[in-house]
Amino acid sequence: xxxxxxxxxxxxxxxxxxxxxxxxxxxxxxxxxxxxxxxxxxxxxxxxxxxxxxxxxxxxxxxxxxxxxxxxxxxxxxxxxxxxxxxxxxxxxxxxxxxxxxxxxxxxxxxxxxxxxxxxxxxx
Numbered sequence: 001x002x003x004x005x006x007x008x009x010x011x012x013x014x015x016x017x018x019x020x021x022x023x024x025x026x027x028x029x030x031x032x033x034x035x036x037x038x039x040x041x042x043x044x045x046x047x048x049x050x051x052x053x054x055x056x057x058x059x060x061x062x063x064x065x066x067x068x069x070x071x072x073x074x075x076x077x078x079x080x081x082x083x084x085x086x087x088x089x090x091x092x093x094x095x096x097x098x099x100x101x102x103x104x105x106x107x108x109x110x111x112x113x114x115x116x117x118x119x120x121x122x123x124x
Contacts (some may be wrong), residue, residue: 014079019115021067027089027112028060034096049099054093059085060112069074086116 004123035053063085089109096106 018067021064023112025038025064025067025106027092027108028057028064031056031060031092034099034102034105036105045098049102050079052095053091053105056088056109058090063116079120079123082116082120086098086113088114089113108123 031053035050036059063081066081089112093106093109093113095101096109
């Protein structure tokens, strides 16, 4: 029998997982959009923005897929993926901070990093 407390914990877990997945999706969308706006044969700085944007989008997409899977991923694997996503998002936000017009993408990356942090805290 599932107790009320364990039901509440389960609901909180699922809500946090959903919030993180949503943030990952938004970050991926913003990073991919930002990467597509940068010329492929641009300056070294533009190339860094493009590569970071693409990498962030791919990591966020993978994290979102992992969090939305029906079968439960083991906790250790989930932690590694969330830590990786958080790190990549923060690094990408820092790169976007130096680009005019990239404020929304940088904030989406930071929101995703916060959601990953919150979700990780809920696993403890």
